[in-house]
Amino acid sequence: MKRSTRAFSVVAFTLAAAIAASAGYTPSAGAQGVKGNAGADDDLRAVYANAGDVVDGKRIAEGTCAGCHGVLGISKLPGVPHLAGQRPAYLYLELRAYQSGARADSAMGNTVKPLNDSALVKVAAYYASLDPPQPSAASGKQASAKPDPVQAGKTAASACAGCHGDAGISKIPGTPSLVGLDPKYLVAAMKAYKSGQRKNDTMKSMLAAVADVDLSNIALYYALQKPARAPTPAAGDQAAGKTAAAACAGCHGDKGVSTNPSIPSVAGQDAEYLASALRGYKDGSRADETMTGLAASLDESSAKNLAAFYANLPPQPTNVRKPLTTAEWAQRCDRCHGVSGNSTDPRLPTLASQRVDYLDKVLHAYRTGERKSPQMAAMSEGLTEGDVENLADYYAHQKARAVVFIPLPAK
Ligand code: HEC
Numbered sequence: 062m063k064r065s066t067r068a069f070s071v072v073a074f075t076l077a078a079a080i081a082a083s084a085g086y087t088p089s090a091g092a093q094g095v096k097g098n099a100g101a102d103d104d105l106r107a108v109y110a111n112a113g114d115v116v117d118g119k120r121i122a123e124g125t126c127a128g129c130h131g132v133l134g135i136s137k138l139p140g141v142p143h144l145a146g147q148r149p150a151y152l153y154l155e156l157r158a159y160q161s162g163a164r165a166d167s168a169m170g171n172t173v174k175p176l177n178d179s180a181l182v183k184v185a186a187y188y189a190s191l192d193p194p195q196p197s198a199a200s201g202k203q204a205s206a207k208p209d210p211v212q213a214g215k216t217a218a219s220a221c222a223g224c225h226g227d228a229g230i231s232k233i234p235g236t237p238s239l240v241g242l243d244p245k246y247l248v249a250a251m252k253a254y255k256s257g258q259r260k261n262d263t264m265k266s267m268l269a270a271v272a273d274v275d276l277s278n279i280a281l282y283y284a285l286q287k288p289a290r291a292p293t294p295a296a297g298d299q300a301a302g303k304t305a306a307a308a309c310a311g312c313h314g315d316k317g318v319s320t321n322p323s324i325p326s327v328a329g330q331d332a333e334y335l336a337s338a339l340r341g342y343k344d345g346s347r348a349d350e351t352m353t354g355l356a357a358s359l360d361e362s363s364a365k366n367l368a369a370f371y372a373n374l375p376p377q378p379t380n381v382r383k384p385l386t387t388a389e390w391a392q393r394c395d396r397c398h399g400v401s402g403n404s405t406d407p408r409l410p411t412l413a414s415q416r417v418d419y420l421d422k423v424l425h426a427y428r429t430g431e432r433k434s435p436q437m438a439a440m441s442e443g444l445t446e447g448d449v450e451n452l453a454d455y456y457a458h459q460k461a462r463a464v465v466f467i468p469l470p471a472k
């Protein structure tokens with residue numbers, strides 16, 4: 062009896078907290094009945110469950126759910142979430158989603174199909190009333206934090222610094238600077254060397270052993286470095302180059318800064334490299350449909366003039382932003398899911414101390430659209446594979462706030 066009195070007050074408290082919280086920030090659209098037709102009051106029924114409902118819920122849970130979700134809602138099975146201490150309205154909404162097929166899972170679909178609505182309310186209230194799991198119950202595979210891609214790129218790029226300069230600003234005539242270039246272009250260029258489509262023995266052997274993920278990391282690292290002009294000499298007539306460059310501006314930009322990720326910026330690039338690239342397009346040693354045609358009509362002195370003009374222009378930073386760290390992502394997640402993933406809205410799930418394998422699985426499901434939620438689709442869109450693993454690991458190891466309760470006088 063003690064337990065059920067407590068449960069009743071727990072849910073009452075959760076609701077109070079939610080109301081307090083929603084005064085402070087605008088809850089997501091998701092908080093307002095994503096699941097559909099029923100009104101918000103209806104969605105909150107599990108929050109208003111009474112002590113008797115919780116006792117009934119316990120009976121259902123022990124008979125039907127405990128085999129998978131564990132005794133007292135602490136799961137020991139991979140891919141099966143803990144339910145203990147989860148927010149009551151959220152549990153109820155998800156049960157309804159399984160029942161209607163809006164959330165697809167055959168095990169859950171078959172289990173909830175025979176249950177009526179009032180049983181769903183009661184079993185949700187029961188699980189919400191239980192003590193949440195400890196972070197040690199996170200279980201599943203323990204992800205070792207994925208390295209920061211920029212840091213990984215910097216490390217991989219240390220092999221390139223001898224020729225391309227410490228932060229991608231070349232000091233060697235004939236060797237290009239790698240700053241101010243979109244990562245998409247850099248990755249394509251590196252792949253072209255690797256495949257032999259772009260011919261250069263040095264670059265082919267330099268990149269032979271570099272994995273694709275490191276190509277991306279390297280490109281990201283250079284794209285985030287502060288660009289500056291290559292301090293190499295530029296023989297050629299800049300003024301003549303400027304006139305000739307009118308033909309190039311449509312693609313490479315007025316000032317040599319391209320806005321198209323597949324077209325390289327040329328501002329501040331080493332002049333000797335620019336001239337040799339044009340020569341390469343002309344003699345066929347570098348193949349590109351567009352540039353081959355354009356370079357065909359350039360003689361050696363026009364190439365040098367164009368090179369001198371572009372080399373003298375200031376390069377610009379790319380519009381690539383530094384990816385968020387796990388801590389920065391988590392701040393964004395916490396706006397809906399509560400501090401350290403402890404939701405104060407009974408309709409939004411707590412993430413703290415959830416199983417790591419389950420969090421990982423559902424985040425992937427949101428990303429692929431297999432599990433549908435407009436809020437989570439938008440939030441997970443920008444997550445990389447590494448972000449998903451790191452966030453799952455982060456939340457699995459947060460302490461689930463022990464549910465505080467105010468003793469209510471018996472009615
Ligand atoms: C045969 C095993 C099995 C049984 C029995 C079962 N579940 Fe589940 N349950 C699962 C699995 C697996 C998932 C995760 C499915 C997914 O990814 O959508 C799940 C997910 C859930 C979720 C979603 C949790 C969340 O955090 O989104 C709820 C709520 C739930 N179960 C409640 C119940 C209740 C209540 C019962 C008993 C009436 C029950 N389950 C019985 C296997 C089971």
Ligand code: HEC
Nearest residue numbers: 218220221223224235236237247250251261263264267279
């Ligand atoms: C021994 C000197 C040397 C080293 C070391 C070297 N490069 Fe290069 N790199 C060059 C030269 C020379 C070119 C110009 C080749 C050409 O004409 O196609 C070049 C071209 C490139 C380009 C094409 C740039 C553009 O604007 O199209 C990229 C990208 C590049 N290197 C990346 C790298 C990376 C990444 C590493 C380290 C893993 C590396 N390079 C190591 C000498 C070097």
Ligand code: HEC
Nearest residue numbers: 308309311312323324325335338339348349351352355367
């Ligand atoms: C229709 C669009 C277009 C026009 C116009 C154009 N370019 Fe290009 N340019 C490209 C593309 C695309 C590439 C990348 C090709 C590749 O991957 O080899 C490129 C590559 C280059 C490169 C190699 C840069 C590097 O980092 O390796 C140079 C140099 C260059 N262009 C100079 C010029 C000059 C000079 C003109 C004017 C005479 C010109 N381009 C006009 C599209 C254009």
Ligand code: HEC
Nearest residue numbers: 089091092390393394397410420423433434436437440452
């Ligand atoms: C705008 C509000 C909002 C933000 C921000 C948000 N979420 Fe969610 N999240 C939701 C909603 C609503 C649901 C329930 C959706 C459903 O029914 O599938 C949810 C569900 C989840 C679930 C499923 C939990 C379970 O028990 O099945 C996970 C995991 C999750 N979010 C992780 C995250 C992470 C990680 C971030 C940050 C990258 C994040 N969320 C940011 C609103 C949000």
